[in-house]
Amino acid sequence: MFSYWEKTHFFKYDLIVVGAGFVGLSTAIHYQVANPEATVLVLERGVFPSGASTKNAGFACFGSLTEILDDLTHMSKDEVLGLVERRYNGLKAIRKQFGDKRLGYSHFFGYELIDDRQLGALVRLSEINEFLYPVFQDDVFSLVQKPAAMGFSDQVKAVVKNKFEGELDPGRYMNSLWELAHRAGIRILTGVSVKELLREEGKVLAEGADQVHLEFKAKKIALCTNAFTKKLWTAPDLQPGRGLILLSKPLDFDIPWNGSFHLDRGYVYFRQLAGRLLLGGGRNIDLEGECSMDFSVNPKIKLHLEGLAREVIFPNRKMEWEMEWTGIMAFGKIKSPIIQQVDDKTAVAVRLGGMGVAIGWQVGKELSLVLSKM
Ligand SMILES: Cc1cc2nc3c(=O)[nH]c(=O)nc-3n(C[C@H](O)[C@H](O)[C@H](O)COP(=O)(O)OP(=O)(O)OC[C@H]3O[C@@H](n4cnc5c(N)ncnc54)[C@H](O)[C@@H]3O)c2cc1C
Known part of the structure; x- marks a missing residue:
């Protein structure tokens, strides 16, 4: 009443x-x-x-090398360039509107881990830089010269750096x-x-x-x-698409990298957060199961992410998980x-x-x- x-x-x-x-x-x-x-x-x-x-990972990103190559297989060049430009302009707009400090924005760059399956992408790195030149007036992607120093497993054959990406605090x-x-x-x-x-x-x-x-x-x-x-x-x-994030306990070793990392064509992503590992994604392991508005955790995907942390990101290191959560996005054709x-x-x-x-x-x-x- x-x-x-x-x-x-x-x-x-x-x-x-x-x-x-x-x-x-x-x-x-x-x-x-x-x-x-x-x-x-x-x-x-x-x-x-x-x-x-x-609920998201806070990547201030616009597309990794392999994601852009993948987009070019089913979208026109103009569409792909338009998509990247819109995202990049969007990032510039929020940084201008709110300022980096208020957003918790750090420009630690974006990176992509390349394994055997994506080695072909490296051959096209210069071509994609040229393709993106009208938006950035500079080369976006380059090869990290000493990837071994990042401590990933030897499944990682190369690491591609994106100098225009950063990360922020969604809260x-x-x-x-x-x-x-x-x-x-x-x-x-x-x-x-x-x-x-x-x-x-x-x-x-x-x-x-x-x-x-x-x-x-x-x-x-x-x-x-x-x-x-x-x-x-x-x-x-419009279909829902669930995403899972795992957060480790503070690690008892120094993390030998900083930045926003993508792997497996952008399906998996990780960054460090105050000395912890934030690791998320893996929808591709069960695309049908993740087409859900339910916030529960898919055990198959959790296992997959934990395996990547153990075997690829921090091989031979001990770590424990502290938190997990999910969020729901939306996708279409x-x-x-x-x-x-x-x-x-x-x-x-x-x-x-x-x-x-x-x-x-x-x-x-x-x-x-x-x-x-x-
Ligand atoms: C795990 C995960 C990681 C991600 N990582 C990144 C990343 O690193 N970088 C990036 O750019 N993007 C990322 N995203 C995507 C990004 O978070 C989304 O694209 C973005 O938040 C969508 O914003 P939105 O306002 O459209 O939707 P939402 O944030 O979902 O907002 C919709 C709101 O509507 C409310 N609502 C729904 N129905 C009703 C109703 N009937 N009545 C009242 N309220 C209602 C919901 O509660 C919700 O708060 C990630 C997403 C997830 C899930």
């Missing part, structure tokens, strides 16, 4: 954004800045954002978005799960704590629910997000895969432009 005051002041908005991940908050901020008089509400089902934005990035949203006057309600949209009427039906029924009204609605969108809108091509108007009042920005750190802010900007024109 709500009071007159609550009914009068808390339920009606110019824009309601569903989902408070990178995309939802970026959308709300860009829209509020472009429309200072508008009232903007963000609804998030979790106490904290509960999809991928605070700090989220804090920066929250602060900016609050300063802009955006209201964020968490623990509110949207159950249904009555789009023609601009009604957003939701459930709050103690299963209380909430009925919000908005002139415009933005759906930024990524992998969880199908419950509210039938997306044409093509790698770009869906950003579109759905009807008079509703627009969506969803299908963010493994590069949301790089493109989330920009995707929010694009969605806010769509909303402003509606």
